[in-house]
Amino acid sequence: AETFLASANLRLVLAALFGCVIGQAALFYMGTFYAYYFLERIARLDGMTVALLTSVALVIGTPLVVACGWLADRVGRRPLLLGSVALAAVLYFPLFHALLAAANPALAEARATAPVVVHADPDDCSLLFDPLGRARHDDRSCDVVKSALARGGVGHATVALEVPGPAWLEVGARRVVAPDAATLAGAGRHDAIASFQAEAGRALEAAGYRGQADPARVDRPRVVAILVALLALAAACSGAYAALLAELFPARIRYTALSFPQNFGNGWFGGLLPAITFAIVAATGNLFAGLWYPVGLAVLCFVVGWFAIPETRGRPMH
Numbered sequence: 001a002e003t004f005l006a007s008a009n010l011r012l013v014l015a016a017l018f019g020c021v022i023g024q025a026a027l028f029y030m031g032t033f034y035a036y037y038f039l040e041r042i043a044r045l046d047g048m049t050v051a052l053l054t055s056v057a058l059v060i061g062t063p064l065v066v067a068c069g070w071l072a073d074r075v076g077r078r079p080l081l082l083g084s085v086a087l088a089a090v091l092y093f094p095l096f097h098a099l100l101a102a103a104n105p106a107l108a109e110a111r112a113t114a115p116v117v118v119h120a121d122p123d124d125c126s127l128l129f130d131p132l133g134r135a136r137h138d139d140r141s142c143d144v145v146k147s148a149l150a151r152g153g154v155g156h157a158t159v160a161l162e163v164p165g166p167a168w169l170e171v172g173a174r175r176v177v178a179p180d181a182a183t184l185a186g187a188g189r190h191d192a193i194a195s196f197q198a199e200a201g202r203a204l205e206a207a208g209y210r211g212q213a214d215p216a217r218v219d220r221p222r223v224v225a226i227l228v229a230l231l232a233l234a235a236a237c238s239g240a241y242a243a244l245l246a247e248l249f250p251a252r253i254r255y256t257a258l259s260f261p262q263n264f265g266n267g268w269f270g271g272l273l274p275a276i277t278f279a280i281v282a283a284t285g286n287l288f289a290g291l292w293y294p295v296g297l298a299v300l301c302f303v304v305g306w307f308a309i310p311e312t313r314g315r316p317m318h
Helices: 007-042 047-061 063-075 077-103 105-113 141-151 186-207 220-248 251-270 273-284 289-308
Strands: 116-120 157-160 168-171 174-177
Touching (some): 007 220, 007 251, 007 273, 007 289, 047 063, 047 220, 063 077, 077 220, 077 289, 141 168
Antiparallel strands (some): 116 168
8 A cells, every 4th residue: 555555655656666677677688588599580690609608698698687786786776777778769770671681682682782672452451460370371462471571580571552452572683473363273372382482482482581691691709799799788787776765765665656557567568578579570570679668668667767856875774
């Protein structure tokens, strides 16, 4: 009751949630889970290489949390908290572009030289986010095209058709028309879709969009360095926020008051971050569009934290 019914305490709880915890959750999940998924699903590295590179980065990056905790005891909590989320908002797009170029140079080059465009009726396109991998997406020509691209981790733009008709795929100067799935049934539909997928696959491979990253071209030191940079942002925020949360509330309500923003912020804003970011990627076809979600959380945390989070270093804990 003292935590949630007293207006002064409730304001502190909400300030902690939106001015501290959601930023820490975004930076932590981006530096760990999302970076792992990005390398595996978007950069198309094989699972063993992803596991090894992220493990090396974690060995290097994890001690930075302790170092940043020491730094927070010297310079204060606010500089590390606000500085880390501000840097994340500015650096996430260039860092993940660099990560793709280091992990899969062929894919990065193909995106620049042979962009992929889906020409379709917007009303013919569904949201292809399918975390369980059970949906078929073969009832509409647009879905046939986009599901083939999604399985290959190929980003694309979508342009509305000028004349009604089935969707078609543009890969550089090459054009591949999808079957009008709505007019086909049974084996005929299956064969038509399989033929389209094979032709689209050949067009994509010829343009440089191969299924997996070429192991010989993976710049492993650069990938690890970028992963460590992402972990450093998370470490700077994490090194400050735990002490800040404990120092923000009076002892009588401390555990109740800090546990709500800590668990709600990390559980919902952080835990759902990979699913939400990949849903945005699936909806837009843009491999980097999902980054707007953590960037938005970082910006929100910076603004709320700037106005609502005080410096707590040296505050009595009794």
